[in-house]
Amino acid sequence: MPALSPPTADVHESFLAAMAEFVAEGRGGPDDHSMIAHELREFSPSWASPTGFAGYVSALRAQAQEETPRPEGFVPSTSLWWAEGADYYGRLAIRHRLTPHLLEGGGHIGYDVRPTARRRGYATRMLRAALPIARSLGIETALLTCDTTNTVSRRVIEANGGVLEDERGGTLRFWVPTA
Numbered sequence: 001m002p003a004l005s006p007p008t009a010d011v012h013e014s015f016l017a018a019m020a021e022f023v024a025e026g027r028g029g030p031d032d033h034s035m036i037a038h039e040l041r042e043f044s045p046s047w048a049s050p051t052g053f054a055g056y057v058s059a060l061r062a063q064a065q066e067e068t069p070r071p072e073g074f075v076p077s078t079s080l081w082w083a084e085g086a087d088y089y090g091r092l093a094i095r096h097r098l099t100p101h102l103l104e105g106g107g108h109i110g111y112d113v114r115p116t117a118r119r120r121g122y123a124t125r126m127l128r129a130a131l132p133i134a135r136s137l138g139i140e141t142a143l144l145t146c147d148t149t150n151t152v153s154r155r156v157i158e159a160n161g162g163v164l165e166d167e168r169g170g171t172l173r174f175w176v177p178t179a
Helices: 009-024 035-047 050-062 100-106 122-136 151-159
Strands: 003-005 077-084 087-095 109-113 141-147 163-168 171-177
Touching: 003 122, 009 035, 009 050, 009 077, 009 087, 035 050, 035 087, 035 109, 077 122, 087 122, 100 141, 109 122, 109 141, 122 141, 122 151, 122 171, 141 151, 151 171
Parallel strands: none
Antiparallel strands: 003 077, 077 087, 087 109, 141 171, 163 171
16 A cells, blocks of 8 residues: 655656656646646756656755755745655645745645546545644644645545635635644
C-alpha cells in the first residue's frame, strides 16, 4: 500500500513517467499556477540525470527549513510523496503558514495524483495522512482550496472533514481540522 514519505531518489524512473503524464494532460504551461507546473518549469531540465534528480530531491526537502532561501512570496513547505517502493503515485505539499495570496487561493495543502493512478482513493488517503503532519507543524485547521469545477477535489476535501467557507473568484475555500 502506498504511503506518504519524504521525497526520495528511489522513485526516479516512475517520477519521470508521472511528470510526462502531467505534461500530456496539458500541465506546466504559463497559465498553469499549480505546484506541478512550477516544478516542471523550474526543475524538469535537471530531472533526467540521477545527479540532477538527487539535487531536486534535496532542494524539496530543504524547503521545509525556515532558513532555506526561496522566491519572494513562498513560505516553508513540507513536500511528501505518495509512493510504494520505486513507484511514485503523487505528491502533497504542506505550506507552514499562509500569505495573503495563499489565504485567497492556495491554502495550506496542495496535492496531485498522477493521471494513471487516479480513481483509486489515493488523494483522499494522502490528505488524511497529511493532516496529523500539518498539526505537528502548528496548523490547527488547514485551508484547502479547489476550483469550483473540480468536483473530485471537493469530494476529497469534504471526505476529510472540510467545511466550505466561501467561493472567491472561482475558487472554493475549505477549512479542514487537523486533529
